[in-house]
Amino acid sequence: DTGVSQDPRHKITKRGQNVTFRCDPISEHNRLYWYRQTLGQGPEFLTYFQNEAQLEKSRLLSDRFSAERPKGSFSTLEIQRTEQGDSAMYLCASSPPSLGYPETQYFGPGTRLLVL
Amino acid sequence: SQQGEEDPQALSIQEGENATMNCSYKTSINNLQWYRQNSGRGLVHLILIRSNEREKHSGRLRVTLDTSKKSSSLLITASRAADTASYFCAPFNAGNMLTFGGGTRLMVKP
Numbered sequence: 001d002t003g004v005s006q007d008p009r010h011k012i013t014k015r016g017q018n019v020t021f022r023c024d025p026i027s028e029h030n031r032l033y034w035y036r037q038t039l040g041q042g043p044e045f046l047t048y049f050q051n052e053a054q055l056e057k058s059r060l061l062s063d064r065f066s067a068e069r070p071k072g073s074f075s076t077l078e079i080q081r082t083e084q085g086d087s088a089m090y091l092c093a094s095s096p097p098s099l100g101y102p103e104t105q106y107f108g109p110g111t112r113l114l115v116l
Numbered sequence: 117s118q119q120g121e122e123d124p125q126a127l128s129i130q131e132g133e134n135a136t137m138n139c140s141y142k143t144s145i146n147n148l149q150w151y152r153q154n155s156g157r158g159l160v161h162l163i164l165i166r167s168n169e170r171e172k173h174s175g176r177l178r179v180t181l182d183t184s185k186k187s188s189s190l191l192i193t194a195s196r197a198a199d200t201a202s203y204f205c206a207p208f209n210a211g212n213m214l215t216f217g218g219g220t221r222l223m224v225k226p
Binding site for chain 2: 004041042044048056089091093103105106107108109112
């Protein structure tokens with residue numbers, strides 16, 4: 001399967017614990033995005049990488065959230081000191097290089113987080 | 117915010133009928149995209165329409181865009197039970213981000 005993959009698919013943690021999610025984009029896609037989706041809502045943009053550069057991070061929900069893409073391939077999203085309100089689906093997407101604006105985004109299956 | 121807002125929030129139709137979903141947004145866009153999400157799954161890109169296009173077709177899908185009214189519509193013809201899903205519009209601008217609304221939850225009854 002050459003689609004976007006995310007790991008783990010499900011995560012249950014206790015409040016106050018740190019969690020880290022991984023996203024592997026489609027090979028040769030240089031742009032990578034993280035979104036959060038709560039029940040009944042559309043995805044909410046969090047952050048965006050072009051290669052290893054994080055070009056937009058002002059939408060990260062708080063300073064407890066951070067993301068990295070150290071070699072311009074896979075990315076990790078970390079949430080420190082989790083709170084019950086962090087319970088949501090975390091989606092990753094990637095898009096290929098383009099001369100103009102990035103267009104179609106290809107989404108992974110998501111990581112569903114439950115904070116107890 | 118240029119977040120897309122879909123209407124209606126929920127739609128229930130019989131198999132074979134057409135389904136129309138509408139989207140409104142607030143600021144200028146480069147393009148507008150529609151995505152589908154089956155329950156608990158990731159999103160699947162359906163169709164992209166650029167700001168200089170007015171209508172686009174893909175199989176049973178027809179998308180229109182009216183930039184003067186800042187609105188778009190998605191028509192699914194001859195619906196099937198497998199079309200049951202949530203549908204999201206996502207305006208895209210030079211900020212390099214998609215902004216999704218709450219979606220339209222479509223139920224197609226066999």
